[in-house]
Amino acid sequence: MIETARAAAPLPHRQASGAVQRPVVLVGLMGAGKTTVGRKLAQMLDLPFVDTDQEIEDASRMTISELFATYGEAEFRALEARVVARLLDDGPRIVATGGGAYMNEGTRRLLAERSITVWLKAELDVLMDRVMKKPTRPLLQTPDPRATLKALMDVRYPVYALADLHVPTRNVKREAVAREILDQLERHPHFKA
Numbered sequence: 019m020i021e022t023a024r025a026a027a028p029l030p031h032r033q034a035s036g037a038v039q040r041p042v043v044l045v046g047l048m049g050a051g052k053t054t055v056g057r058k059l060a061q062m063l064d065l066p067f068v069d070t071d072q073e074i075e076d077a078s079r080m081t082i083s084e085l086f087a088t089y090g091e092a093e094f095r096a097l098e099a100r101v102v103a104r105l106l107d108d109g110p111r112i113v114a115t116g117g118g119a120y121m122n123e124g125t126r127r128l129l130a131e132r133s134i135t136v137w138l139k140a141e142l143d144v145l146m147d148r149v150m151k152k153p154t155r156p157l158l159q160t161p162d163p164r165a166t167l168k169a170l171m172d173v174r175y176p177v178y179a180l181a182d183l184h185v186p187t188r189n190v191k192r193e194a195v196a197r198e199i200l201d202q203l204e205r206h207p208h209f210k211a
């Protein structure tokens with residue numbers, strides 16, 4: 019279900035509203051803050067916010083874990099790619115992707131043509147702290163989730179690095195991360211000041 023951000027209270031960047039020419043798509047590993055920061059950024063820009071994991075769960079009426087268990091990862095990835103592609107047809111908005119969405123080459127090509135991509139980059143310790151708060155993520159159901167996350171980092175970080183903007187998340191507040199994205203967006207050619 020597409021969620022529309024409620025009118026935000028006046029903020030320093032409010033004049034930027036409506037100036038994003040393309041969807042802004044957040045990519046990065048589980049726990050990087052794509053959903054949390056994406057929602058904040060959408061409020062700041064007064065744009066709709068969409069989370070692909072949520073879209074998939076709403077459409078299938080199943081949780082991501084149930085989808086993995088019932089249909090397998092490959093089917094989930096195919097559905098995810100279709101959902102991301104469809105969201106690019108709906109005009110400027112903030113899109114939080116699932117952690118693996120950007121690993122699909124076709125998805126990356128589409129996103130490069132039609133969106134502004136933002137990599138939320140985080141260190142392993144920060145990610146571990148965060149993902150352990152909700153330990154249901156299907157890919158981390160392993161004997162050593164930290165080693166699994168590290169292995170995913172090694173494979174994925176060179177790919178996430180292809181995104182247009184790189185924003186470190188560290189242990190800064192979600193508002194500060196959203197503002198850093200906004201600062202970088204304002205310097206991007208598809209953002210009209």
Ligand SMILES: Nc1ncnc2c1ncn2[C@@H]1O[C@H](COP(=O)(O)OP(=O)(O)OP(=O)(O)O)[C@@H](O)[C@H]1O
Pocket residue numbers: 046047048049050051052053054055071114115116117148149151155187188189190191192195
């Ligand atoms: N900047 C931040 N500071 C503190 N906590 C944060 C920050 N960003 C996210 N979190 C917390 O980290 C957890 C994971 O965040 P979130 O769900 O937004 O990550 P995600 O990138 O969307 O992960 P996934 O790929 O699994 O959907 C949440 O509990 C969230 O509240």
Ligand SMILES: O=C(O)C1=C[C@@H](O)[C@@H](O)[C@H](O)C1
Pocket residue numbers: 047048071082115116117118119155156157
């Ligand atoms: O990093 C990943 O591959 C995933 C991240 C989550 O957002 C979900 O999309 C799912 O758990 C897979």
Ligand SMILES: [Mg+2]
Pocket residue numbers: 052053054069071114115116
């Ligand atoms: Mg998320």
